[in-house]
Amino acid sequence: MKTNEIWVAPSLLSADFAHLGADCDKMAAAGAKIMHFDVMDGMFVPNISFGIAVLKSLNQYTDAPMDVHLMIREPHRYVRQFAEAGADYITIHVEAESDVAGTLALIRECGAIPAISVKPGTPVEEIFPYLEQVGMVLVMSVEPGFGGQSFMPVCLPKLRALRAEAERRGLDYRIEVDGGINLETAKLVIEAGADTLVAGSALFKAADPAAFIREITQ
Ligand code: DX5
Ligand code: ZN
Numbered sequence: 014m015k016t017n018e019i020w021v022a023p024s025l026l027s028a029d030f031a032h033l034g035a036d037c038d039k040m041a042a043a044g045a046k047i048m049h050f051d052v053m054d055g056m057f058v059p060n061i062s063f064g065i066a067v068l069k070s071l072n073q074y075t076d077a078p079m080d081v082h083l084m085i086r087e088p089h090r091y092v093r094q095f096a097e098a099g100a101d102y103i104t105i106h107v108e109a110e111s112d113v114a115g116t117l118a119l120i121r122e123c124g125a126i127p128a129i130s131v132k133p134g135t136p137v138e139e140i141f142p143y144l145e146q147v148g149m150v151l152v153m154s155v156e157p158g159f160g161g162q163s164f165m166p167v168c169l170p171k172l173r174a175l176r177a178e179a180e181r182r183g184l185d186y187r188i189e190v191d192g193g194i195n196l197e198t199a200k201l202v203i204e205a206g207a208d209t210l211v212a213g214s215a216l217f218k219a220a221d222p223a224a225f226i227r228e229i230t231q
Contacts, residue, residue: 017187017208019230022049022080023222024191024213026062026160033067034074036217043222044230047078047101049191049211054085057109058158065094072099082130082191082211084157085109089116096123104128104151104189107139117146128189132157137171141178147186149209150175154202155192160213164193169205176206199229 023045028036037048050071053062072079081100085091089111092103103125105116113129120127129140130151140150152175154168168190175188189209190202199210210229219225 018046019203020046020187020209021216021226021229022047022189022209022211023216024049024051024160024211026051027213027217030063033071037071037075037077040216040222041075041077044226045077045222047080047209048075049213050079050081050100052081052083052085052095053158056086057106058084060158065091065098068095068100069098078102080104080189080209080211081125082151083109087111089119092116092120092125093123096120096125100125102126102128102149104130104149106130106132106157107143108132108135113143114146117143121146128186130191131171133165133167137174144175144178144182144184144186149187149189151189151191152207153192154190154194154198157192162193164195164198166201168192169201172202172205172207196225196228203229 023040053060055061078101080102082104088105103120117127126148128149129143129147132153152168152171155162187209188207190207191211194210194212195215
């Protein structure tokens with residue numbers, strides 16, 4: 014199987030919301046390939062972030078591809094609007110209440126790339142039935158809801174299993190990991206098979222974001 018280029022996806026949850034566009038510019042200039050946009054509804058996770066209107070404005074401002082992570086209870090109700098607002102990738106959770114296969118198909122029909130995610134406590138096998146449908150899988154390495162949490166090594170065997178499954182079935186999805194990624198944990202997840210690394214607090218706090226991204230991607 015071909016090895017994908019490593020991408021760092023800045024989690025905009027750690028950005029300055031009064032200057033989201035400028036923060037996207039800064040991260041794109043530092044070498045980020047894709048912006049990670051965490052949507053929370055206060056139901057699927059105990060927090061509320063931003064949504065469709067903010068994505069639309071941001072997408073009109075920047076050319077950076079948008080990686081939309083829906084931590085919402087009923088994603089099928091909103092995927093069309095997120096796609097129309099400019100989402101390039103749309104990730105739903107297998108633990109959400111929507112029909113998974115139907116929602117992934119709807120995302121594709123709306124012109125975005127579908128992706129499926131698992132929380133730390135969910136066995137990775139639960140997403141195996143959907144791997145043919147997706148362009149990316151997202152393994153959570155923290156409990157979804159908040160930036161700045163510590164990395165959970167439970168993601169590592171899941172990343173390996175997804176890499177092995179891609180080879181076994183001849184599939185070509187990207188493997189993304191989200192939560193607690195810093196320069197040390199980045200090495201572990203890449204070694205385990207991840208090629209798309211979400212980084213929030215560590216990247217936004219870095220004195221030199223370009224050096225941070227370079228160190229991970231080279
Ligand atoms: C958590 C979000 C993450 C988070 C990552 O629910 O999905 O994208 O913002 O932030 P850090 O890198 O600080 O763990
Ligand atoms: Zn996320």
